[in-house]
Amino acid sequence: MKGIFTLICSFMLFLQLTAQDTVNTNWKEDISYLKELIDSEYPFLYKKISKDDFHAAASELMAQAEDAEDHEMVVGLMKLVSSFGYGHTSVGLRDTPFSLRQLPLNLKEFKDGIYIEGSQEAFAADVGARVLKIAGEDVKEVYKKVYPYFPAENSQFFKAYGMNFLITTELLAGEGLIENPLSEVSLTLLKDGLEYQRVFAPMEKGERAPTAYGYTKNDEGWISARDTTSSPNYLKHLDRIYYSEYMPDHNTMYVRQSQIQDDSLMAIPEFYDKVFREIEEKNIEKLVIDVRLNGGGNNYKNKAVLKDIITHPEIDSLGHLFVILGDRTFSACQNLVNELDNYTNAVFVGEPTGENINFYGDNNKEELPHSKIPVYLSFAWWQDKPQWENQQWLPPHVAVQMSFEEFVNNQDPVLDAALNFDDDGFILDPMGHLTTLFMKGDIETLKKDAFMLSKDERYTFFDLESRFVEVGERLANTGQVNEAMFVYQLNTELYPESVASWYGLAKTLKKSGKMEEAKGAGQKALSLAKDQTELQTELKGFLEDF
Template sequence: MALQGFAQENGSATQWQEDLRFFQNTIHEDYPFLFVKTSPEAFDGEVEALYAEIPNLQEHEIIVGISRLAASFKYGHTHLSFWQKPVEFAQFPYNLYAFEDGIYIEGTHKNYPEAVGAKVLAVAGTPIAEALQAIEPTVPAENAQYFKAYGINNLRYPEILHAQKLTQSLQNTVTLKLEKNGRVFNQTFKALPKGNSIPTHRGFVTPDATWLSARDQDTTPLYLQQLDQVYFEEFLADEQAMYVRHSRIQDEPGESTRDFYARVLEEVVAKDAEKLIIDLRLNGGGNNYLNKDVIKELLKTEHINQIGKLFVIIGKRTFSACQNLVNELDNYTNVIFVGEPTAENLNFWGDNRPLTLPNSGVSISVSYLWWQDKPALENAEWMAPNLPVAMTFEEYRTNQDPVLEAALAFDKPDFKPKPMDYVKELYFSGQTHKLAEELPRMIQDPLYAFCDFETELLKQGNLLLQSGREPQIQAAIQVFSTVLNLFPDSANAYKHLGESYIAIGNEKEAKQVLLKAVALDPDGVGIAAQELLAEI
């Protein structure tokens, strides 16, 4: 059954076009700094395409089109909410969740008991991977983790399914192809009345008489306990470990963040805890200025601020002010991160303010504050865990927690959570023989799979090359040659080595290595290598 929707009347279309121009001009005049991951030209091109289409579009298609423009900046704080009153999209009654082994219906309305806990294979006849690709432009995804945590449920909006051409018209029903207990079947869902939403908390359905959860409710794992509290702690006597779940960067009424951590760390010392595990996997941010209270208390507690004793669980919902906390933990403590990468870039545009379109009243949240906890050269799409662990659906359903278990079981006293710092320390201290032994060993060690040694070494070589001084360029040649010894098929290393030889006037060697870059990657790095060859 189709929901009601009409193409715009001329006057209404003109008003939407005026709103679009207002948005475009305001971005250029007041927020030009957001042009980092997209260009002004690309943005304007999308604006013009939407402007021309508006007379032929239904209202929800225009709104989704504007949401795509906001999402194109790829900063999670810059977005158009589909829950606001002027928009108020309908929702299909299912909550999707991305587990290690696929997309599942984590929760749904009681009218669809067979669907709860089923793996999603297709949406409206489109395979799930293609359906996710279709809605991705509507999500302000800073990285793939943000999309998994905060974006995939755009598949429950009928208006988005239509605007992104997953359905041919605006429908109040959708059929999902599902798999459960070895059986593949179709389930048709009817949209909730507008204004009604799915009761979720920290990404999971809150089960009650109307809503079903796929998780066994007989027990509750620590990371889901007391979710009504900002933070809580439990001492695990058998493991001699203190567990803290911290799910929002804000003060709990009755006990501030500073007082909570002071009390917990006093208990850590009093009980001679061997480990402190802080769980931030569900923490979506809050008040950045409270982070220093956490860091200060940890720095005062030398008993636990040691490699192998302090663990922090991160994941795909770790975002915003919590990303800042993660950055500061990485900067100042001896933390080992466990779990999945975070949903935020290390440095990012955050803290949004509303930009209200004058005719429609639609509000767009636009970022205006730059947060930088890391040097520009160390910026990355996320904080990666030192111990990567992801949860399968069955582990979630049966209340297992492989992430916490990995932290509790970890016992590697010689582990280097920042392997590149260790490599640089050996290099600059002149311990070349030890470096020659340690670097190949670490590259082969699965424990260091989280570190992209090739990319990180190339970064260090480029820093030396860009100095323009011959001693540093010679050092860069040494670094790039080392990369090639370790990664003989690295086209990037050959290209950068060629640039280094050009910089010192050795054109003969430059030609040889640049030709190897072309041979290894003719359609990628090889193109830049060809350009360098043409200049010689």
């Protein structure tokens, strides 16, 4: 009897798996069509990945088509399109036969780890637990495995919009962590000091947690880890695109704007005119604009915000204007913060944005001929800053990350940092400051301040190491070898494990005729480049000259 029951269960599972793969699709022709379409109409997307590498990945996926199941081809297609590395360039599976399955959870990443921020009520006991392992594998390793399937411009964008890829069963199956997309998944959790395991079955295809800006809503049978009977400012009135609140204890006007769209009650120009009238009437000293939830909209609507700020110099000054950034700051809001950085004296507080500073946005919907899967391909290049100022994100001047406990208790360390900002000794433009010291020849102060910047938590997201490497390269390429050597040498003192700095130092030492020192720096770089095969080959070639 037990054998018959097992046979029936196995047959039912087979029927379920077959049911999710019944679409008659010629995957080879779909992928070939996509490849030709990009080559002919979107060749500019070959920026972060070369055409040859993309073609090789496409050919590899096509070679799997005959033996692969549909869900395997779908996630392969996601990975292929995500290789362009632009958030607006993606595969759309919602409301298609190929929509994916997730566990009945909503994951969020905080300063101290990845947590179950919300779940179906049946798993209320697990809400607030930290995730340690998924399907027996360390959550950090699972993160690395599923990251390439998401169209992330940087890790912040994945943090904001892609964390639930860690519990998407088609991806877990594709990476060999579970048998198939219908398999139950065991999570190792930590809550109240107790480590334990819980097994979750995936939801129906396309079913998702009810959320507002990524946070679970306490309805539709779901529960949030946070006490939602009260909310911090950034989570207040989420039914409105923007709202303002005067904070008399700090004589500060707080504004939360979560889209670059007009609210139905008041358009953006009228809203900001109203905000600044109140600032004038009450002699308010500070303005905080919170865009940590803002995923964009219509960047032509940014003008009103800039105009009102620039025409109020009492606000547009250091220590009086603050902009809160976060991982969801993206698209048209990236344009907004770029312009605020260019034209105002805003102090940015919080975490880096989820978008590259300059980026491809505004996509076209292209439908694959057989599967009918929509693929969204970006066509508009948005460049608010010179190419040499482009970075993976816009970093905050003051870095503040939220812990899970702070989130659960409705605390807001990011807003607190803005309200209590002290500009005494604060360096708003670190590279500008260090460049000025360098030009003045004040090397002692330059070194002291550089070491301070590399250690101070407020500058956590200011990538001084990479910026110094870029400066060293520019100096070396313009024949300023001694200056480049100084920059590289300083960078090796600040960041002793920096391969690029040691290699740059080796090349400049060689140019200056200091062959033994160059050889030593090259050997140091080679010893650090353990997992970088191509760089190791290049370094070995460099060292053959000695």
